[in-house]
Every structure is written in C-alpha cells, then in structure tokens.
Amino acid sequence: MSLILDGSNGITFPNGVSQSLAGLPLTGGTLTGALTVGGILNTGSTGQLQFPATQNPSSNANTLDDYEEGTFTPTITATSGSMVMPNQQGVYTKVGNMVTCTFWVQFTSSTLSGSPVIMSGLPFTATGSSRPSPSIRPSGFASATNVIGGWLPGGTTYIQIQKYSAGNTSDVSGSDIPGGGEYGGTIVYMTT
Amino acid sequence: MSTLTETKVIDQITVTENGIVLYREATRILKDGEQIAQTYHRTSLTPGQDLTGQPANVVAICNAAWTEEVISAYQAMIAAHQDV
Numbered sequence: 001m002s003l004i005l006d007g008s009n010g011i012t013f014p015n016g017v018s019q020s021l022a023g024l025p026l027t028g029g030t031l032t033g034a035l036t037v038g039g040i041l042n043t044g045s046t047g048q049l050q051f052p053a054t055q056n057p058s059s060n061a062n063t064l065d066d067y068e069e070g071t072f073t074p075t076i077t078a079t080s081g082s083m084v085m086p087n088q089q090g091v092y093t094k095v096g097n098m099v100t101c102t103f104w105v106q107f108t109s110s111t112l113s114g115s116p117v118i119m120s121g122l123p124f125t126a127t128g129s130s131r132p133s134p135s136i137r138p139s140g141f142a143s144a145t146n147v148i149g150g151w152l153p154g155g156t157t158y159i160q161i162q163k164y165s166a167g168n169t170s171d172v173s174g175s176d177i178p179g180g181g182e183y184g185g186t187i188v189y190m191t192t
Numbered sequence: 193m194s195t196l197t198e199t200k201v202i203d204q205i206t207v208t209e210n211g212i213v214l215y216r217e218a219t220r221i222l223k224d225g226e227q228i229a230q231t232y233h234r235t236s237l238t239p240g241q242d243l244t245g246q247p248a249n250v251v252a253i254c255n256a257a258w259t260e261e262v263i264s265a266y267q268a269m270i271a272a273h274q275d276v
Contacts, residue, residue, distance in 0.1 A: 053218075053230075054204065070216070070232030092234070116274055123234035125208050153273045155210050157236035160273060171274055 057192065068094045072123040074103040076161075076183060078174040079114030083107045092123045099124050099191050104184035107140070112174030119150075119183060120158035124191040129154045132189040140181010147172060152189055159187065197222045202247055210269065211239035211262040213254050215247075239266040 012018045043049065055066040072090040076083055087106035092099055101122060126132065134149040141147045141163075148169065150161040161172040161183070204216040214236050221229040235250075237243070240263040243251045 068232065070234055072234045072236075116270075120238065121236055123236065124214065125212055125236070153269075155208070155212075155269070157212055157214070157238070 064096050066094060066096055068092075070123065072101070072103075072121050074105050074119050074121045076105050076107065076112075076117060076119050078112035078117045081111035081113045081174055083110045083112060083177075088121075090121065090123075094124065094191070097127075097190050097192060098188065100186070100188045102184075102186045104182065106180075106182050107177075108180040110174065110177045110179065112177055115173035116160045116162075116171035117174060117177065118158040118160050122152070122157040122159070122187075122189075125157055126152045126154050126189045127191055130190070132187060134159055134185040134187035136183065136185030138181070138183050140177065140179060141172070142176045142178055145172065145176040147176075149185060149187075152187060194223050195225075197225075202249060205250060205253055207253065207257045211257055211266055213237040213250065213257060215250050239263045 049067070051065075051067045055068075058065040070092055072092060073088050074090045075088060076085065085105055085107050087104060089105075090101060090103040092101045094100075099122075103119070105119065131151045131153070133151050136147070136149045138147040146164045148162055148164045150159045150172075152159050162169045163172050163176065199220045199222065201218050201220070202215050203218045204214075206214045208214070214234065217233045217235070219231045219233070220227050235246075237246065237250070237254055239258045243254055246254070
C-alpha cells in the first residue's frame with residue numbers, strides 16, 4: 001500500500017482518489033506502507049526524522065536506512081603489556097552505512113611491547129578493503145617515531161597505528177611509546 | 193511530583209562472521225515510567241580478549257562464539273595485517 005503526498009494534487013489514496021490537504025486532521029497516526037513525497041519534505045516545528053532503534057537495512061543505493069549517535073571506549077593495546085589510560089573517550093554518528101568517530105585516549109604510562117599497537121573499540125566493524133585512515137594528533141611517542149594515523153582493516157574494529165620513515169610505513173611497536181601521551185583523532189569509515 | 197529513573201539495558205548483541213562481538217548498551221531516562229530520553233554506548237570485543245567486567249549475557253555469547261578455531265583465525269588475520 002502506498003500513500004502519495006503531492007504539493008499540487010494533495011493526497012492520492014491507494015484507490016486512486018485524490019483529496020486536497022486542506023482541512024484534513026493530520027495530527028498523528030502511523031502509515032505502514034510506502035509514502036511518496038512529490039515535493040519538499042517539511043517536518044514542521046519538530047525538525048526531526050526518527051529512525052528505528054534497530055536498523056532496517058536496505059540494499060537500495062538511494063535509500064537512507066539508519067541513523068544513530070552514541071559513545072564508545074577506545075583502548076590502546078599491543079601484543080603484551082598494558083597502559084594506564086585515565087581518559088578514554090569516543091563518540092560516533094552513523095548515517096546510513098557511514099560511521100564518523102572521534103576519539104581521544106590519554107595515557108600516563110605504558111608497558112606495551114611488540115607490534116602492532118592498536119586502538120580498539122570502534123563501534124561498528126569496517127567493511128571493504130579500502131583501508132580508511134584516521135586524521136590524528138599523537139603525543140608522547142618516541143621522538144624518532146613519525147606516527148601517522150594508521151589504518152582500519154576490513155572486518156575489524158581497530159585502528160592499526162603506524163609510523164612513517166624513509167618513504168615507508170610500518171607498525172608502531174610498544175617500545176615507540178616510552179611514557180605518557182595521547183592519541184586522538186577522527187576516522188570515517190563504511191559499515192553495513 | 194514526577195519521578196525520574198535511569199535504566200541500563202543491553203539492547204543489541206551482534207556476532208560478526210569473524211567472531212567480533214558488538215553490543216550496545218542503552219541508557220534510558222524514564223519520567224513516571226515513560227521514556228523521555230535514551231543514549232547509546234557501543235562496545236566491540238575481539239576473539240580471545242579478556243572479558244573481565246563485561247556483562248554476563250555478553251560473556252556467555254563470547255564464550256559460545258569464540259572457539260579455538262575462531263580465535264586462531266582472528267589472530268592469523270591480525271598477523272596478516274602487520275606492516276602493510
């Protein structure tokens with residue numbers, strides 16, 4: 001079933017009958033079928049579009065099917081050792097299949113060793129193999145370590161932190177983090 | 193006089209193909225029993241990771257999903273990503 005609202009023709013009901021919008025008591029109710037809006041969608045004084053708490057996924061490339069805001073807890077780890085992290089803050093917004101995360105991890109000491117060093121805890125798994133990279137503001141890494149953002153492998157929820165030297169990138173290791181510092185930034189990536 | 197209460201509930205748990213467990217905790221503010229606000233906090237857990245402090249129902253799902261094979265495959269995937 002579909003109901004068509006058109007700025008010129010008013011409401012067209014499933015049986016083909018049209019009626020002017022004027023005078024109709026449109027104060028509430030639920031439409032369970034498709035609604036086609038022929039003109040501008042004006043949400044009035046509320047200015048809000050609400051999506052269900054659980055995504056109703058669409059395979060149509062022209063359909064917006066999800067919106068969610070929230071927080072997450074970013075955590076930095078390596079193959080062994082640990083960090084003292086007095087601040088672990090992350091916020092995200094998901095629009096359709098696009099996730100935008102901002103994060104900040106402050107650490108006061110580290111016994112991490114081995115590589116890779118990763119920042120885990122992203123709120124959704126990444127899809128595809130395009131290797132999204134964050135823009136970051138690192139602090140507290142070894143002076144010879146030119147830390148760059150790193151990358152987010154497909155199918156995972158972590159950023160693999162990397163460094164740059166002589167034209168090559170390689171993974172940051174625990175020894176590149178001698179003491180306190182920060183790792184904060186933003187990453188945009190695709191999910192389902 | 194109105195009564196405000198806060199509840200927390202795990203309202204979504206997802207296990208991905210490679211064993212990552214994602215869950216969402218909803219914090220709901222109720223006024224006289226009716227929800228007036230809601231916020232979300234998401235957590236992702238990777239196969240084999242320490243589950244200390246995680247909710248019991250999430251731990252149960254992790255323990256069911258994280259077979260030795262799943263953990264080994266996930267660790268192998270991480271190793272394959274090194275220095276690329």
